[in-house]
Amino acid sequence: MATTKRTVEVSLSTTGLDAQGRPQRVPLVVDEAGNTVALEAPPGMEDEPDLSGDHMLINIGPQHPATHGVLRLVLELDGETVVRCIPHIGYLHCGFEKIGEYRQYNQIIPWTDREDYLNSPGNNVAFALGAERLFGIEITERCKVLRVMACEMSRIISHLVWLGTTCIDIGAFTPFLWAFQQREKIYEMLEAWIGARLTTSLTRVGGMGADIPDDFIPKLSAFVNTFPKVVDEIDRVITRNGIWVGRTVGLGVMSPDEAINYGLSGPMGRASGVAFDVRKDFPYLDYETYDFDVPVGTNGDVYDRFLVRMEELRQSTRILEQTIKRLPDGPVNVDDHRVILPPKSRATSDMESMIHHFKQVMEGPRPPIGEAYLAVESPKGEKGYYMVSDGSSKPVRWRIRPPSFVNLSAIPAMVEGHLLSDVIAINASIDIVMGEIDR
Amino acid sequence: MGLSPRPEPNFTELSGDEPWITTKLDAFVNWGRKNSLWPMPFGTACCAIEFMAAAASKYDIARFGMERQAFSPRQADLLICAGRVPFKLAPVLRRIWQQMPQPKWCISMGACASTGGMFDNYAVVQGIDSIIPVDVYVPGCPPRPEGLLYGIMMLQRKVGNERMSDKSLRNEMEPDPSSQLYIPPSVIDEISEPFGNSVHQTRSGL
Amino acid sequence: MSSDSTSFSPVIAGSALGSNAAAPATPKNVAHRGGALNPTVDAIRAQFAGAVLRADVVWGETTVVVDRARVHDVIRWLHDDPSQAYNYLSDVTAVEFRDLEQPIEVVWHLRSLPYRRFIRLKVLIEKGTPMDVPSVWDIYKGADWLERECYDMFGITFRGHPDLRRLLMWEQYKEGYPLRKDFPLRGRFSRSEQLRQALAANPEARYSKEELSIADAFEDLPADMRRRLDTGERTGE
Structure with missing residues (x-):
């Protein structure tokens, strides 16, 4: 035999x-x-x-409920301990960057929705800021505050999806339902604002797609008042829960030096003790004038990442409160005929406005030759848009710097030495979005 | 899709003298099937988030007999393909479909899964119906949860009208040239041609 | 990988600036050309004579074009030198222009967190010269996938990278490097051919030689299969 x-x-x-x-x-x-x-x-x-010498090969994914998308992990196991992890990505590669070279700047904004689809408004804002840097446009004060509002709302909905799916992975179903109840509230506000729930296309180069509707601020105030109670409720259920603590503490530890060497950013980096937040250190949208704290972890494990994200939910609510107080009146769009269409009434009565309208629609706005890299703090980390213009109406290169791509590339260093079931928790703690990783 | 005419059902036309028990048994089996579909969410992108919203408390897909989400294709009978499918994922989707036991149905959720959507480029399959058969297409980018629920109700109507004596519903798996599922390469090229505004956008410039 | 809390010393952005430094602020009315040059450029010029080919400020961001042969030394020095401390690699990417005479640019975006500085390093690859640049993987571990992606999309070889394989496209992808300008938007092959090639892959059996060696299954394979795997091919094709 x-x-x-x-x-x-x-x-x-x-x-x-x-x-x-x-x-x-x-x-x-x-x-x-x-x-x-x-x-x-x-x-x-x-x-x-x-059997101590026999290692086993386990394949997780590409279609697996705990990989948060179409990630594939090939694991070498010694017993139940992970000896080596080989990640495979690219199962959702859709050629965003290539297609961006064939589109005008405003036409790219719908693609930014679909790349990190948990954070669509934040991506729209990031892209519009980058394009405005490339055009040399200063946006209006009201637009700035509205964009901060959009960024923080999208940070909340993104962290809520992370919370819900991670709870399911670790064995708690109820927080998922609570999180999605709160997401629906923000969805309703976004829908009233721009007409879409998930893929918002909220911004335009030089302004916003729409001003907020009349009853938006009361709804947002109501949300800001009730949301911390929900966070507290989730906090009470999970944070001291024995199962949760047992399955997250001490897993996937990254020291500060390792974390910065691997390029970890966002909650991943901050949980590892890298006190770096683009909003504080390389501010945009006047974030330096808002009063908020940046939580930093002290252990760098999965539990710290959870705590950092929970605290960011509260800090985002604080920023939203301040935006409600300071929202100024005034125009939303800049008065720049290169990028903003003239009002319809003037386009049909005024020759000059009609020419601007015609040129924008037929040729598209043309930025000067140059390049710009604009990074924002997305819920996953430093999200950068790098655009290179050769003076035509379409970018030569539209590069997305995906934070969860860089964060995920550190997963072999994090999971090796841990148990197979901990791989799920560690993978969940990275907060990956495959649409952004594969683009 | 207008590709190849679907073959006529190979059971005899109803003439009013169909055995009573067969029709009643059909109705009974279909009633059971349509109200206990077990969905397998093949979630890749944005539509998966809207699928999760449909599964969560506000929309509650469990009202349609879908309380149990099957994350294993072998225990599922409804594949909900939510999100875009790139070429690298195409063999995976095909394999998952083949792993599902009969009877099985497929909902293509969203524009990208149905037609390739806005991703008319080198990486994305222009509609999953060139890989697997699709029963219901749900438009939208992404569809609202109500849209998905409407698609599910349409599928339930379809399931309710199936007849066990119609062998053509179940008798094929592989899209080999002799089966009705086979789409010749020329037709795939034809339906993947750019249309509308995208012609102007992709053929101009470079 | 140690969870020893005594060795856990946080890295704090702006720590080298002192407490009386001005708080960072949102840049306003950024000029197209001719903003303030990042002081790092002069430091590089002083340290590496002749390595800086060009330095300019575009939209407030300093771009330094560095000699291709010395870019690794420059980045190593920027990372190690405590007066620069560029300890965070934001991005590695490449740019090809529509004007096909223009050289391909490889771009590194570096951040110095202690000094809150940002710099863009570039290397120009003239058309017709071999497309290879040194890898910075030995300096920043985070460069691993960024360089692999750049190789996958542009075909630029990063010398010294430990595992330079395709990342996003599958390894037998035959159509070329998608982000090159001579690559059509819809790919080189027809849709049906693309679909046929994609479906011909066997997803369950697609393992590399390295992965099969883990399971001790590599030695059991027939000789011709092993030979094919040795050349970097994968199973299931």
């Missing part, structure tokens, strides 16, 4: 226990004919066979 190294062990429930009190096992092997047969146990084979 041919024996291969790949023996399969099954536990036979009826044969009683061996001398050590463990269930007796019969090793199975594959014979020449390809049938799986039991290896004749030599007399006295009560002991467990020594």
